[in-house]
Each structure stands twice: as structure tokens, then as C-alpha cells.
Amino acid sequence: VRRIAVIGGGVIGLTCALRLARAGHQVSVHAADRPERTVSSVAGALWFPYYALPLDAVLGWARTTLRALTELAADPATGVLLREGIVLYRNENPDLWWTAAVTGHRPARTAELPPGTVSGIVCSLPMVTMGRYLDWLGARCAELGVSFHDETVTRLAAVEPAADTLVLATGLRSGELTGDKTVRPVRGQVVRLANPGLTRWIVDDDNPAGMTYVFPRQDDVVCGGTADENEFDTTVDPATEQAILARSLELEPALVGVPVVSRAVGLRPVRPTVRLDRTEQDGRAVICCYGHGGSGVTLSWGCADEVARLAG
Ligand SMILES: Cc1cc2nc3c(=O)[nH]c(=O)nc-3n(C[C@H](O)[C@H](O)[C@H](O)COP(=O)(O)OP(=O)(O)OC[C@H]3O[C@@H](n4cnc5c(N)ncnc54)[C@H](O)[C@@H]3O)c2cc1C
DSSP states (O other), X not given: OOEEEEEOOSHHHHHHHHHHHHTTOEEEEEESSOGGGSGGGGOOOBSOOOSOOOHHHHHHHHHHHHHHHHHHTTSGGGSEEEEEEEEEEOSSSOOXXXXXXXXXXXXXXXXXXXXXXXXXXXXXXXXXXXXXHHHHHHHHHHHTTOEEXXXXXXXXXXXXXXXXXXXXXXXXXXXXXXXXOOOEEEEEEEEEEEOSSOOOEEEETTOTTOOEEEEEOSSEEEEEOOOEETOOOOSOOHHHHHHHHHHHXXXXXXXXXXXXXXXXXXXXXXXEEEEEEEEEETTEEEEEEEEEGGGHHHHHHXXXXXXXHHHO
């Protein structure tokens, strides 16, 4: 049994904490922000590998996570649902690498394709209502004795002196603790509508007017989005919201006239590759797990398994 301090309480930190506590370790979580203030709370969130590398590791982590989230979908209290939807393509030779992790997908029928799209893949994937899911992860951690500390860490040496292992799940701000200069923001804006009874999600990443997705969740429908490179501004831009709404309503006419219930901006923690490794510092093991880009939810359980393995 190790004493492990996890720094970060987004989807990565909480999943690692739960995985480590289930392995029998004594775990504490140290996070600067409440879960509802994290990037994780802004995520759509569909299981779908996006904006994260390297591809083969991502595929493996994503496959493990797909299995875990599919199991969680059996209990609605988790906030995870298994829903059928469509990934649309607008070119003749789409790269379907992600389908290697998914069983039971099929090509879309012509009648399922909106104007301008040339093909699509239909499949059932986990759709996560992040507020509920982060609460659920936190509650399961607490049941296993994980302690929570509201704390901004400025020096690793100062964290929980009793811990022999640290896990860094600090997303975009990881460089402040590691000196890593390669983590950068890719800004995403979403607008959420009341759910008029939709269940089918749509991904239209190649939309020439801008990436578009419609994610019907338990309580609302998340419409997005943007992928603004190196943009740190977290204020909602009204013109961007109007453009997202126009694209989303064109894809999903059932949303016409449906009221907006909330809006949000999040900064995806993008890195040339996800960092997941173990080093030593001041006589303690330091396991880094950050830089999940647009796939933190999608990779969470696979990465947590690897963190548990590295913790020993
Ligand atoms: C609009 C949008 C849509 C998205 N959609 C999806 C999707 O559909 N599917 C998907 O898989 N992913 C999606 N993502 C990506 C996903 O949100 C991220 O990859 C994921 O949230 C990263 O999780 P994280 O725990 O690493 O970071 P965060 O959620 O940012 O958490 C970081 C944690 O570290 C803490 N922290 C940081 N620095 C310190 C410090 N010095 N001391 C103490 N605590 C610290 C913070 O307080 C926080 O608790 C989306 C992102 C956006 C913006």
C-alpha cells in the first residue's frame, strides 16, 4: 500500500484517485478548483478520440475507457448513457482509425446523411453528463476514504509530506509545476439547449463553416464548437455562439425554437503527446498524467490503469 497524493480534481485526477483507491492505496486529492470550475466540467462529453496523440497509445487507452464507461452506463446515477449517433464525413476517404476501438459500427445510409456530407459511421457510444459524472467519481472516492484538499500547489516538495508518490493531473497548468512548455490551450466554446427529447448525437468535424457537434445528454443538448489554437480567453463570445447555433440547427432541425439553458468555454490541455510517465523527485515517485487535449474523458480509465501500474 502506497500513500499517493493526486494533484488535480478534473476527470483525470478523479479517475486516477478512484482507480488507485480501488487498488488499495491511501489516496488524497489536492485541487485548486472545485469540479464545476474545471475544463472537465465543460466537456460534451462523448467518448471520441480527438486532438490527442500518439495514436496507438490513444487507441489503447480509449478502448479501455470505452469498456469502463459502457459498464457505467448500466447505472443512470453515474451520468453516463450509451447513445446511438453519427460521425459525419465530407470527404471521400475519411480516416476511420478510431473505429478499431468500437464494436458494432456501421456505415450510414444515404437517408441519414445531411446535405453536404458524403458518408458517416453510425454507432452507440458513451455520452457523459459531466457535472453528474464528476460528482459520482468524487462520491465513490470518498467512500473509499480518499481525502480532498482545496489547495493550489506551487511546489511539489510541499505536497502531503507523508505521500511517497505524487500524481500530476493538472491539465493545462501542468507546466507551472514541471517546467513543461509544450502544453497549450485549444479553446472550445459550447452552448447548451433544453433537451426536447433528442437522444441521437451528431459529430460533423469537417463542416466547412466550422466544427459542429450536437450531444443530447440527460438534462440538455450540448452544441459546439470551436478549436481555437493558443487562445486563453474563457469568456463566451456571442457571435461565436450564434454561429454554433446556426450550424447545429441546420444539422438538427428539432432544435429550432428550443431555449438556451447555459453556455461555457473550456481550454483543452493539448500537448504534442499525452504525458504519462514516472520520474523521481526529492526521493518520491512523480507520475505525470496530463495533456489529454480533446479526449480527457475518452482516455481517462485507460490512463488511470497505466498510472496504477506505474505506482506499483
Ligand atoms: C468544449 C469542450 C468539449 C470537450 N468535449 C470532450 C468530449 O466530448 N470528450 C472528451 O473525451 N473530452 C472532451 N473535451 C476535453 C476534456 O474536457 C479534457 O481533455 C479534460 O477535461 C482534461 O481533464 P484534466 O483532468 O486533465 O484537466 P482539468 O479538468 O482542467 O482539471 C485540472 C485539475 O487540476 C487542478 N490544478 C491545476 N493546477 C493546479 C495546481 N497548481 N494546484 C492544484 N490543483 C491544480 C485544477 O484545479 C483541476 O482540478 C472537451 C473539452 C472542451 C473544452
